Amino acid sequence: QSVLTQPPSVSAAPRQKVTISCSGSSSNIGNNNYVSWYQQLPGTAPKLLIYDNDKRPSGIPDRFSGSKSGTSATLGITGLQTGDEADYYCGTWDNSLSAYVFGTGTKVTVL
Amino acid sequence: QVQLVQSGAEVKKPGSSVKVSCKAFGGTFTTYAISWVRQAPGQGLEWMGRVIPMFGIAKYAQKLQGRVTITADKSTSTAYMDLSSLRSEDTAVYFCARGIRGGGAYYFDQWGQGTLVTVSS
Numbered sequence: 001q002s003v004l005t006q007p008p009s010v011s012a013a014p015r016q017k018v019t020i021s022c023s024g025s026s027s028n029i030g031n032n033n034y035v036s037w038y039q040q041l042p043g044t045a046p047k048l049l050i051y052d053n054d055k056r057p058s059g060i061p062d063r064f065s066g067s068k069s070g071t072s073a074t075l076g077i078t079g080l081q082t083g084d085e086a087d088y089y090c091g092t093w094d095n096s097l098s099a100y101v102f103g104t105g106t107k108v109t110v111l
Numbered sequence: 112q113v114q115l116v117q118s119g120a121e122v123k124k125p126g127s128s129v130k131v132s133c134k135a136f137g138g139t140f141t142t143y144a145i146s147w148v149r150q151a152p153g154q155g156l157e158w159m160g161r162v163i164p165m166f167g168i169a170k171y172a173q174k175l176q177g178r179v180t181i182t183a184d185k186s187t188s189t190a191y192m193d194l195s196s197l198r199s200e201d202t203a204v205y206f207c208a209r210g211i212r213g214g215g216a217y218y219f220d221q222w223g224q225g226t227l228v229t230v231s232s
Contacts, residue, residue, distance in 0.1 A: 002155060036218035038156075045206055045222040046148075046156065052216050089156055093217045099172050100146065100158040100210075100217060 003028060004090055004103035011109040016080050020106045022073040022090035028101060030071035033093045037066055037075045040087045049088070050075060082110050113138030115207050115223035122229045128195040131226045133207030138221075140188040141165040144210035146219060147181060147192040149203040161210055162190060197230045204228075 005023040012018045022035065029035055035053050038046035048057050050066035053073065065076040073090055090103035118132040133145065146161035160171035164183035171179055180193040190207055205226045208219035 032215050034216040034218070038219070040156075045225050046208075046219070047222070048218060048220050051211070051218040051220070057220065091156075091218070093215075097173065098170070100161075102148075102156040102158065105155040 002104045003094060003097070003101050004092070006088075006090060006103040006106045008104070009107045009109065011111055012080050013111045014080055014082065017076065017078045018080060018108060019077075020075040020088055020090075020108070022075070022103045024071050024073075024092065024101075026071060027096035028071075028092050028094040029068065029073055031095050033095070035066065035068050035073040035090055035092045037064075037073075038089045038091065039084075040089065042086070046089065077108070080108075080110050084108055085110050113140070113209060113221050115209065115221055117205075117207060117223040117226045120227040120229070122231065123197050125198055125230055125232055127197055128193060129197060129228050130191055130193045131205050131207075131228065133190045133192070133223050135188040135190075135209075140183075141185050144212055145181075145183060145190040146208050146210045147179075147190075148206045148208055148219075150206070150225075151200070151203040154203075159192065159205075164188075164190065194228075197228075199230050202228065202230045 010018045037050040040046045053068040054066045094101045114136045141164045144161045147159040162169040162181045162183045169181045183190045207223040209221040
């Protein structure tokens with residue numbers, strides 16, 4: 001069982017916006033640990049989308065954004081494109097488990 | 112920009128062991144942590160553990176403690192993940208990933224292509 005909870009799926013029409021929540025606890029997100037987000041296209045390795053809660057690596061468009069508040073984090077995707085159809089995972093360090101933990105994953109569908 | 116290249120797919124019998132390699136091309140190998148992450152068919156990502164090649168110190172997920180060994184060879188810029196006493200539930204794609212750590216931050220900026228390990232009698 002993952003200690004970070006995400007909605008199983010979200011969907012929206014092209015050019016619309018979706019948000020994905022990542023709910024944790026005081027031992028991970030709420031313990032001043034930064035959150036990162038990964039995009040996994042079908043049959044490929046995960047790709048870093050957001051790090052340190054809200055920073056984008058070089059090459060990631062500003063349609064993707066991240067935020068954190070308390071024990072939760074949120075990934076936002078604006079201007080949705082068919083190429084954004086993928087699974088998205090949040091991740092952070094958990095101090096109690098002394099381990100890196102991933103969220104349960106969210107499948108994004110473009111209607 | 113470092114590139115991580117993993118060894119090929121494996122088919123193993125229950126009770127046996129598997130060793131997967133992850134070779135780094137370009138960039139710095141020794142000062143970053145290399146983690147192993149696995150993904151069972153249709154399931155999410157699971158962190159298995161990590162090694163810091165410069166120090167050779169490894170840390171493992173509690174669930175796999177005693178069955179997994181992660182090592183690194185600085186001379187060849189290669190990390191290894193050895194999983195023993197294999198069972199059907201270990202069937203998964205195994206990824207290596209370069210970890211960036213510090214000041215509460217921990218994330219994986221480069222990933223290997225993945226190695227499918229199938230455990231079947």
